[in-house]
Amino acid sequence: MARTKGRLTQRDIAKLAGVSQAAVSLILNGGAEQARLSAETRERVMAVIQGTGYVADPLARQMHKKGNQLLGVFTYEPVFPNAQADFYTPFLLGIEEEAERLGYDLLLFTSTPVEDGRRKLFRKESRLRLADGCIVIGREQDRDELAKLAAGGYPFVAIGRRDDNSGEIPYVGADYLTVTRDLVRRAHELGHVHLLYVGDGTGAESLIDRWQGFSETVATLGLTGDRTAPMVEPSTIIERALASGATVLFCEVASDALALAREVDARRLGARLSVVAMGSAASLSLPSLRLSGFELPREEMGRQAVRTLSAIIENRSVERQILLRPNTVDGQTLGKREQ
C-alpha cells in the first residue's frame, strides 16, 4: 500500500473506479438518482469505496454549508464559578440545553491574560465572529459596543434588556415592571399601605423598571411609597422604615434583601416588617430563611436567547425583543400587615 499522499480523496476513488470526482460525490450523497448514474457505475464506485475504506473529509464537507453551527457565548467574567451561588450557570444550563436541541455547539470566549482591561475586551471581541452568532450576558454598560455589532450585521442576542436609540438591539430580558406591580398589589392585599423601596431605581433598565413598576402601582392604588438608597448598615434602613411607618421593604438587590431579612429576624420584627426581594428570591434563600419576592427565569431566558439567535442566523422571522416574566416566590418574609 503506497500511501504516498496523506489522505484518500474522491479523486483517488474516481480514478480507481474510472469515473469523475463528481460521480463519487453524487453517489455518496444520494444525488445518483437525480444525475442518472447507472446501477453498475454506482456499484463499481461503492466497491472501490468499501475496498479502500474511503471516508469523506468532514471539514471539506462542511465548507460550503452556510454557517458553522456555532454559537458564541460572551461574558465579562469567567463563566465557571468559584462561588456557590452562581450567576451564569442557570443561563448556561438553558443555553446548552437549547443549543443541543437545535444542533449548535457553543463557543466560550475566555478572556486574554492581557493586563489592560480595554485590550482584554478588544481581544475577546476580535474573536467574536468565529461563531455564527453570539449571546452576550451581563453588564449593561455596553450599549455602544452592541450597537456597533448590530450595525455590522453580526447576529447576536443580549441577555438582559438593552434599549438604545436605534431600538434594534435584540435581547431576552425580564419583565420587571409587571412582576413588581404584582408584588406591590400582593402587599396591598395583605394590608400594607406604606412601602419602602430600597435601591437606586436608576441606571440599568432593569433598575428603572423595578422602580417604575413600584412607583406606578403605588400611585394607582393610592399607597405611600418611599425610596431610600441601599445602605451599608441594614439597621439604618430598618430604623428609617420603622420611623416612617413603612411596613414592607422592596429591595432592588437580593443580597440587601437577605441582609435586611436577617436583621429583621434577629430583632424579631418579622411581624411588623416584611421584606421583598426583587430578584434571586429563591436562589439566595437559605433553608432557614426563605425570601419572598421574585426570581428571574434564567434557564428559560437562556433557552429563549438561543431560539432567537438561531432564528436570526437562519434568517427566520422572529420577535427580536422579548421579555419573560419572572417567577414570584412565596417565602416567609412577606406577611400580613400587623394590625
Add this chain to the structure above:
Amino acid sequence: MARTKGRLTQRDIAKLAGVSQAAVSLILNGGAEQARLSAETRERVMAVIQGTGYVADPLARQMHKKGNQLLGVFTYEPVFPNAQADFYTPFLLGIEEEAERLGYDLLLFTSTPVEDGRRKLFRKESRLRLADGCIVIGREQDRDELAKLAAGGYPFVAIGRRDDNSGEIPYVGADYLTVTRDLVRRAHELGHVHLLYVGDGTGAESLIDRWQGFSETVATLGLTGDRTAPMVEPSTIIERALASGATVLFCEVASDALALAREVDARRLGARLSVVAMGSAASLSLPSLRLSGFELPREEMGRQAVRTLSAIIENRSVERQILLRPNTVDGQTLGKREQ
C-alpha cells in the same frame, strides 16, 4: 442592518483595503515580511480588519491544517448541572482558567443529542476538527472510540485514566492506588486491623486501582481485608461488618460512604465503625457530617489536561499520561479503633 452576506471573508477585507485577498492572508499569517508588503499596506489592512471584526473561518483554516486557538471539550452528558453537587464544573473551572492563560477559547460540543443517556463521540467527529484538539471528560467505557481518534491523529486528552493495548491514549487521571494505600496505612496507624472494602473493585481503571491499592496494602501490612458489593441497604453492610469484626469501611462510591456514615451516626456506632470515602469526601460532605477519605483534584486535572493538550497541539514534548494525587480529607468518620 446589512446582513447581506453571511460571513465576512478575506475577499471583503481585501476589497475594502484595496489589496488582494492574498495580501490579507499573508498579513494575518505573518507572511507579510516574506512577501515584502509595506508597513502602510499592513496597517491599512489591519485597520479594516479591526474595524470590521473579521475573523478567519475556522473551517477553512483547518483545511490547511492551521489552528484556531480553540480547545474542544466533549462530555457525555450536559455540562451544566441541575444538581447541586456537580461533577463537571470543577474540571471546567480548571480548564477555563488554564485555557485563558494559554490564549485558547473553548468549544463545548453540545450538539450531539444524548442517546440512551449519553452522547456519542463518533457522531461528533466531523465537528471535533473545528477545534485544534479536544478534552474528553468522563465515561471510561470509550476506549475504542478514543483509540480511533488517536489513530486518526487528532490531538486529544482524556480526563480519567484510559489504558488500552496500544498504550498511547493521553490522559490526566487520578492516582487512586497511592492515595488508597496511604489511607489504608492511616487506618492501620489508628489501630484498625480488619477492613471492609465496599464496592466491586472491577470495571474502570479507577475502580481496579482502588481495589488494588486496598488489597496490596492490606497484604503488605498483614491486615485482614474483606470485600462486599455495595448494597441497597446500608444496614446490611453495617451488620455484615460488625459480624465479621471489621472496623473500617472503605467505600468505592462516595454516595455509599455518605449513606453508611449516616446510618453509623444514627445507630451511634461512630466509635466502633469508621467510614472512608474513596472520592468526593470533601464535596459530598455536609456541614454536620464531614467524611474522611479523599477528593479528586478536579480543577488541577482540568488545568493539567489543558497543558498537556496544548503541548500536543503545539508539538512540544510532554508526558502524555499523567496521574495526579488526590487530596486526603480529614473528616470525622475515620477514628481510632475502639480498644
Add this chain to the structure above:
DNA sequence: TATTCTTGCTAATACGTATTAGCAAGTTGA
C-alpha cells in the same frame, strides 16, 4: 544602455467536497 537587484504586490493554484449546468450518444416519435 543594458543588466541585475530590489521592492511591493498579485495571479494562480491547492485543499476536498458539493452542486449545477450541460454535453454526447443513443432512443423515440412524427
Add this chain to the structure above:
DNA sequence: TCAACTTGCTAATACGTATTAGCAAGAATA
C-alpha cells in the same frame, strides 16, 4: 430524416484560506 427526448455521465465552479511563483516598476550596478 429531423427533431425531441432520454440516458449517463462530466466539466466547471464554488466554498474560504494559504502559499508559491512571478510580474511590473523603479533603483542600482556595470
